[in-house]
Amino acid sequence: MADAAISAGIAPTVGGVVRHVAIVDRPIDVARLSSLVEDDGVGAISLFLGTVRNFHDGRDVAGIDYEAYQPMAERELRSIVREIGDATPGLRLAVEHRVGTLVVGDVSVAIAAGHARRAPALAATQLVIEALKQRVPIWKREHYLDGERRWVDPTA
Amino acid sequence: MADAAISAGIAPTVGGVVRHVAIVDRPIDVARLSSLVEDDGVGAISLFLGTVRNFHDGRDVAGIDYEAYQPMAERELRSIVREIGDATPGLRLAVEHRVGTLVVGDVSVAIAAGHARRAPALAATQLVIEALKQRVPIWKREHYLDGERRWVDPTA
Amino acid sequence: MSLPVLLFASYADAFGTRRVDVPVRLPCAVREVIAMLRGLPGGSVLPPDPLVAVNHEFVRGEVTIVAGDEVALIPPVAGG
Amino acid sequence: MSLPVLLFASYADAFGTRRVDVPVRLPCAVREVIAMLRGLPGGSVLPPDPLVAVNHEFVRGEVTIVAGDEVALIPPVAGG
Numbered sequence: 315m316a317d318a319a320i321s322a323g324i325a326p327t328v329g330g331v332v333r334h335v336a337i338v339d340r341p342i343d344v345a346r347l348s349s350l351v352e353d354d355g356v357g358a359i360s361l362f363l364g365t366v367r368n369f370h371d372g373r374d375v376a377g378i379d380y381e382a383y384q385p386m387a388e389r390e391l392r393s394i395v396r397e398i399g400d401a402t403p404g405l406r407l408a409v410e411h412r413v414g415t416l417v418v419g420d421v422s423v424a425i426a427a428g429h430a431r432r433a434p435a436l437a438a439t440q441l442v443i444e445a446l447k448q449r450v451p452i453w454k455r456e457h458y459l460d461g462e463r464r465w466v467d468p469t470a
Numbered sequence: 471m472a473d474a475a476i477s478a479g480i481a482p483t484v485g486g487v488v489r490h491v492a493i494v495d496r497p498i499d500v501a502r503l504s505s506l507v508e509d510d511g512v513g514a515i516s517l518f519l520g521t522v523r524n525f526h527d528g529r530d531v532a533g534i535d536y537e538a539y540q541p542m543a544e545r546e547l548r549s550i551v552r553e554i555g556d557a558t559p560g561l562r563l564a565v566e567h568r569v570g571t572l573v574v575g576d577v578s579v580a581i582a583a584g585h586a587r588r589a590p591a592l593a594a595t596q597l598v599i600e601a602l603k604q605r606v607p608i609w610k611r612e613h614y615l616d617g618e619r620r621w622v623d624p625t626a
Numbered sequence: 627m628s629l630p631v632l633l634f635a636s637y638a639d640a641f642g643t644r645r646v647d648v649p650v651r652l653p654c655a656v657r658e659v660i661a662m663l664r665g666l667p668g669g670s671v672l673p674p675d676p677l678v679a680v681n682h683e684f685v686r687g688e689v690t691i692v693a694g695d696e697v698a699l700i701p702p703v704a705g706g
Numbered sequence: 707m708s709l710p711v712l713l714f715a716s717y718a719d720a721f722g723t724r725r726v727d728v729p730v731r732l733p734c735a736v737r738e739v740i741a742m743l744r745g746l747p748g749g750s751v752l753p754p755d756p757l758v759a760v761n762h763e764f765v766r767g768e769v770t771i772v773a774g775d776e777v778a779l780i781p782p783v784a785g786g
Contacts, residue, residue: 345501348519354574357523360516360595363504364706367513367586380705381635383698386682387705411705418510423706430523432599432786439516440592443706451679451698452705453635465636469702520786536785537715539778542762543785567785579786588706599786607759607778608785609715621716625782 332406332428333399335391337382337452342410342424351406351428358432362439364423366416370466374459377417383451387411394445402434409442411452422454488562488584489555491547493538493608498566498580507562507584514588518595520579522572526622530615533573539607543567550601558590565598567608578610627651629659629691632698640671656680657687659697676700707731709739709771712778720751736760737767739777756780 334350348361366378395407406428416422423446427438446452447468455465490506504517522534551563562584572578579602583594602608603624611621628647638644648662656678664672677700678685684700691697708727718724728742736758744752757780758765764780771777 344504348500352521352575354524356521359519359521361519362588362592363515363517364588365508365512365515368510369586382705383632383634383679383682383700386679386698389682419508430525432518432520436518436592436596443588447703447706449684449703450705451634451700451703453701454704455635465639465701466704467636467702468704538785539712539714539759539762539780542759542778545762603783603786605764605783606785607714607780607783609781610784611715621719621781622784623716623782624784 332408333392333395334408334410335388335395336410337384337387337391338410338412339414340412342412342421344421344424347408347410347424347426350408351426353406353428355404355430356406356428357430358428358435360427360432360435360439362423362425362443363421364443366418366420366422368418370456373456375418375456376459377415377457378422379415379455379457379463380411380413380422381453381455382411382413384413386451390450391446394442394450398438398441398445402429402438405429405434405438407438407442409446411446411450413452488564489548489551490564490566491544491551492566493540493543493547494566494568495570496568498568498577500577500580503564503566503580503582506564507582509562509584511560511586512562512584513586514584514591516583516588516591516595518579518581518599519577520599522574522576522578524574526612529612531574531612532615533571533613534578535571535611535613535619536567536569536578537609537611538567538569540569542607546606547602550598550606554594554597554601558585558594561585561590561594563594563598565602567602567606569608629654629695629697631659631663632696634698635701637671637676637699637701641666641668653690653692655687656685656689656691656697659691660687660699663699672699677702709734709775709777711739711743712776714778715781717751717756717779717781721746721748733770733772735767736765736769736771736777739771740767740779743779752779757782 408426411423425439425442427435429435564582567579581595581598583591585591628649679698759778
């Protein structure tokens with residue numbers, strides 16, 4: 315269930331390709347995530363970090379609650395990583411999204427992509443974050459400095 | 471001079487914008503570089519790492535010597551960072567390139583970009599690495615497993 | 627006979643629960659379950675065609691739900 | 707009178723030095739310095755129009771070099 319988000323196991327290699335996804339309820343270890351996509355054949359690593367910032371839509375933000383439909387979120391992440399990985403031979407991908415209550419500056423999502431060349435690595439992080447925002451069942455409730463809390467609806 | 475590459479000082483903020491560049495002769499501290507572009511107003515951090523890989527043009531590579539025309543390389547890096555930063559208000563950029571003898575897996579260049587939104591952060595790392603490869607006076611000599619060493623000429 | 631439906635985020639807040647038991651006879655179509663939910667207290671938060679997942683996959687309104695399926699209503703996602 | 711010119715990477719290897727003193731009368735044009743360098747031992751490594759930096763800025767062949775300028779030949783760059 316959503317509140318009991320637990321780290322998924324690592325699936326280190328699938329046909330030699332790293333594909334790791336997890337929903338975690340603790341701080342994301344970015345260095346470890348990056349190390350998962352390292353390899354002697356990798357010449358480029360692209361990392362993307364989403365962080366909690368102190369304003370949104372003109373309001374001062376103190377923090378964010380992230381909630382996930384955990385098994386489905388991991389399933390969708392795995393599906394995204396599989397689609398992008400299958401389209402790019404040699405791509406190594408690792409993605410973690412954090413849930414729970416985060417404060418300004420905390421990392422909410424981290425995406426690491428490793429490839430022999432830089433263009434596929436750079437493209438992969440962008441494709442993953444765009445797809446994640448489209449289809450992974452994760453929600454956020456912003457805490458404003460004035461005390462109000464509101465679920466964010468990007469479609470509104 | 472090239473062989474005596476020394477870390478340039480940090481220029482933490484220019485009009486509130488972080489613009490750090492350095493040519494360094496020691497391992498790049500990626501976590502520190504990333505932390506330079508963090509800020510309470512930053513919602514996205516994009517990191518790019520160039521790493522030494524074990525093959526190039528069909529040959530097995532053991533390591534790479536990187537050489538820089540140090541003062542000019544830092545000047546060109548500063549110029550690139552200024553151009554991209556000036557075009558994107560609120561962008562925070564930090565770039566370091568390592569010189570000396572690197573082995574497979576070592577990070578040769580690290581670029582960190584922080585912005586309120588993800589698109590400018592992602593675009594910035596790509597713009598910096600492309601410009602760096604075009605105009606920053608840095609050279610690399612590959613060491614092949616068969617013992618040969620050769621300066622890489624991307625224009626050849 | 628009833629079907630448990632999982633609720634999250636703004637939907638859970640509106641219904642005041644993270645799981646609502648919908649009194650339907652199975653098998654039935656997804657859209658029938660949605661219609662019943664919209665009639666319950668808090669159901670006005672739902673759009674006419676909300677995202678629905680069955681067994682962790684997004685499905686369309688005409689899909690049939692059978693006993694044992696895990697059904698969830700998915701509010702507009704906002705990860706990242 | 708001579709002008710010190712800095713060499714790097716493949717150019718330094720070809721000339722066997724990281725700094726060559728070119729016997730020219732200053733001021734002179736960049737292209738004159740290049741012409742003299744191409745005639746020196748190792749100079750065949752240079753293309754007719756190599757990249758040149760004066761005081762850490764890329765310049766064109768018609769630019770004039772004066773005493774005190776820092777002149778460098780820039781082989782094809784390969785950073786990253």
